[in-house]
Amino acid sequence: MVNQLVIENLKHRPVRTGLSILAIAFSVTLVLTIVGLSDGMLEESRDRARGAGADIVFRSPTASFGTGGGSAPLNQKLVPFLETQPHITMAAGVLIHSLQFPNSLHGIDLERSSRMAGGLRFIDGGPFQQESDIIVDEYYAREKKLKVGSKVALLNRDWTVRGIVESGKLGRMFVQLPVLQDLTSNPGRITQIYLKVDQPSNIAAVVADLKAKQPDYGVNTMEEVLSFFSADKIPQLGIFINVIVGISVAIGFVFVFLSMYTAVLERTREIGILKALGASPGFIVGILLRESLLLAFLGAITGIAFSFGTRYLFLAMIPASMQQKISPEWWPKALLIAMAGALLGTLYPGLKAAKQDAIEALSYD
Amino acid sequence: MTEQMVEIKGLTKLYRQGDVEVSALRGVDLQIAKGEFVAIVGPSGSGKSTLFNILGGLTPPTAGTVRLAGRDLLALSEGERTNLRKKTVGFVFQKYNLLPTLTAKENIDIARYIAGVNGETDAQFQETLKFLGLSSRLNHKPRAMSGGEQQRVAIARAIVNHPALLLADEPTGNLDTENSSLVLDLLRDLNRRLHQTIVMITHNPEAAAYADRIVHMRDGRIEPQPALL
Numbered sequence: 001m002v003n004q005l006v007i008e009n010l011k012h013r014p015v016r017t018g019l020s021i022l023a024i025a026f027s028v029t030l031v032l033t034i035v036g037l038s039d040g041m042l043e044e045s046r047d048r049a050r051g052a053g054a055d056i057v058f059r060s061p062t063a064s065f066g067t068g069g070g071s072a073p074l075n076q077k078l079v080p081f082l083e084t085q086p087h088i089t090m091a092a093g094v095l096i097h098s099l100q101f102p103n104s105l106h107g108i109d110l111e112r113s114s115r116m117a118g119g120l121r122f123i124d125g126g127p128f129q130q131e132s133d134i135i136v137d138e139y140y141a142r143e144k145k146l147k148v149g150s151k152v153a154l155l156n157r158d159w160t161v162r163g164i165v166e167s168g169k170l171g172r173m174f175v176q177l178p179v180l181q182d183l184t185s186n187p188g189r190i191t192q193i194y195l196k197v198d199q200p201s202n203i204a205a206v207v208a209d210l211k212a213k214q215p216d217y218g219v220n221t222m223e224e225v226l227s228f229f230s231a232d233k234i235p236q237l238g239i240f241i242n243v244i245v246g247i248s249v250a251i252g253f254v255f256v257f258l259s260m261y262t263a264v265l266e267r268t269r270e271i272g273i274l275k276a277l278g279a280s281p282g283f284i285v286g287i288l289l290r291e292s293l294l295l296a297f298l299g300a301i302t303g304i305a306f307s308f309g310t311r312y313l314f315l316a317m318i319p320a321s322m323q324q325k326i327s328p329e330w331w332p333k334a335l336l337i338a339m340a341g342a343l344l345g346t347l348y349p350g351l352k353a354a355k356q357d358a359i360e361a362l363s364y365d
Numbered sequence: 366m367t368e369q370m371v372e373i374k375g376l377t378k379l380y381r382q383g384d385v386e387v388s389a390l391r392g393v394d395l396q397i398a399k400g401e402f403v404a405i406v407g408p409s410g411s412g413k414s415t416l417f418n419i420l421g422g423l424t425p426p427t428a429g430t431v432r433l434a435g436r437d438l439l440a441l442s443e444g445e446r447t448n449l450r451k452k453t454v455g456f457v458f459q460k461y462n463l464l465p466t467l468t469a470k471e472n473i474d475i476a477r478y479i480a481g482v483n484g485e486t487d488a489q490f491q492e493t494l495k496f497l498g499l500s501s502r503l504n505h506k507p508r509a510m511s512g513g514e515q516q517r518v519a520i521a522r523a524i525v526n527h528p529a530l531l532l533a534d535e536p537t538g539n540l541d542t543e544n545s546s547l548v549l550d551l552l553r554d555l556n557r558r559l560h561q562t563i564v565m566i567t568h569n570p571e572a573a574a575y576a577d578r579i580v581h582m583r584d585g586r587i588e589p590q591p592a593l594l
């Protein structure tokens with residue numbers, strides 16, 4: 001019976017109901033998109049790191065993962081040295097130069113890096129031919145609408161796209177190592193070195209050995225490196241997500257508040273009627289609460305649906321810059337966020353309705 | 366001595382609006398017997414609706430004693446007055462006051478729901494619906510009904526929980542002659558057939574004539590009964 005009243009009330013004002021649902025959906029979409037982006041981009045970076053095919057990463061102790069920086073703290077002479085160490089079958093140095101977030105340019109020894117990664121798979125074009133050649137991955141090519149032979153301007157230079165490779169290995173943009181070293185005034189220097197070990201069971205021993213021999217460097221297994229690519233390892237990201245959640249609760253709150261507030265004003269007479277029929281203040285607040293929780297529920301569902309839409313948009317328009325993951329484990333949280341906003345928004349209008357004088361309401365003209 | 370439904374002695378009501386005090390009732394004495402149909406008439410501002418609101422538990426009295434079905438209204442808490450409205454009184458207003466988003470049937474059902482009554486309505490009520498001429502209009506919303514039909518739904522809603530007292534404030538105020546007499550016939554029938562105690566406020570002497578007794582109000586007081594002819 002009360003549900004009937006709640007549903008009829010919502011149907012009675014379709015525009016207001018629709019706008020409230022959209023507003024709540026918007027805040028839910030915001031949360032899911034931000035969370036999905038942070039998860040998606042981390043996962044993508046992690047996959048690319050894994051795609052390097054290495055077992056161990058050797059780097060300067062001051063370097064941090066996730067960001068390449070512009071730094072090249074290692075001497076590339078370390079590469080042949082490391083390759084002579086027991087159990088190490090291959091070493092490949094890269095120079096990573098950060099461009100506009102989140103992109104970076106990788107200076108590589110194509111033959112070595114490709115061999116370590118199990119081969120870069122060319123979708124179109126092929127290996128470097130000239131110094132000004134660049135190889136890009138398919139996402140970057142799609143986002144920037146590049147084809148083999150296209151020109152790209154990076155680091156004050158024009159590059160020619162020589163090849164397009166499958167995404168998911170090492171990086172998005174590759175140039176030849178010496179060329180990048182030259183351009184960034186880092187002759188003979190590199191950012192990190194990927195190492196391949198003969199057998200997985202030897203990895204731990206090799207790491208221990210390297211740490212002992214080269215105490216001034218950072219030596220990590222790939223597994224350790226990959227574990228850095230998660231939201232809980234990056235405190236700023238957690239704070240950022242909390243801020244977005246807070247904003248979303250606030251948006252939901254404001255819209256539900258406005259919606260319920262106008263509903264209470266509009267229904268002055270109806271609330272008076274219910275009171276004359278003997279409805280208690282709790283009964284009346286209960287109706288408003290159900291109404292706003294229903295709005296929140298519908299808004300959350302719509303918001304979840306919308307998050308598939310934003311994912312589609314990112315994928316269609318900027319696949320190289322932003323990858324959004326669909327995170328179903330966030331759906332219940334999104335619903336709670338919407339409900340929290342709705343409950344807060346109903347508090348004041350609900351109290352106002354409960355206190356309303358039935359006589360004044362009924363003598364309203 | 367007949368059993369009294371309403372016993373009012375020295376009832377006063379002061380409305381305070383900022384610094385201004387309005388004395389709406391200035392010492393009302395009135396007794397209404399169980400099963401009586403009383404009409405209250407009087408000029409605008411004489412305090413009729415105020416009396417109605419106090420009897421219905423919509424507003425507390427300032428002073429005096431008001432006993433309704435044996436209970437002292439002055440002593441009731443807010444919650445107890447809510448309960449009084451649930452079970453003991455039924456309201457009919459001038460402006461029908463149906464919930465616009467619900468159908469006629471749902472409007473009646475919600476009164477039962479609030480009073481905590483479940484299940485089907487009793488046979489007597491079904492008969493009343495037939496008598497009200499509403500059986501075929503139950504699934505319409507107020508918007509789709511005439512004023513007369515809406516007021517009949519409001520009456521059905523007011524009596525569905527078998528209140529001890531049916532209160533009606535200008536129930537025919539918005540109706541044409543034909544619908545007015547329909548509603549008034551109905552009230553008189555409820556009174557005769559079911560011994561429903563009714564207090565009806567009206568401006569219209571023809572409407573008042575349907576009642577067993579007419580009470581005149583002026584300036585917040587009951588006028589002395591005119592001598593019987």
Ligand SMILES: Nc1ncnc2c1ncn2[C@@H]1O[C@H](COP(=O)(O)OP(=O)(O)OP(=O)(O)O)[C@@H](O)[C@H]1O
Pocket residue numbers: 359380381382387388389407408409410411412413414415416
């Ligand atoms: N809520 C209120 N606040 C302040 N004054 C009020 C309030 N309700 C009624 N009054 C005043 O009390 C007096 C009696 O009003 P009441 O509504 O009882 O008269 P009435 O006999 O019903 O009049 P009418 O025939 O116009 O309906 C009037 O002077 C009115 O202005």
Ligand SMILES: [Mg+2]
Pocket residue numbers: 413414415534
């Ligand atoms: Mg009045």
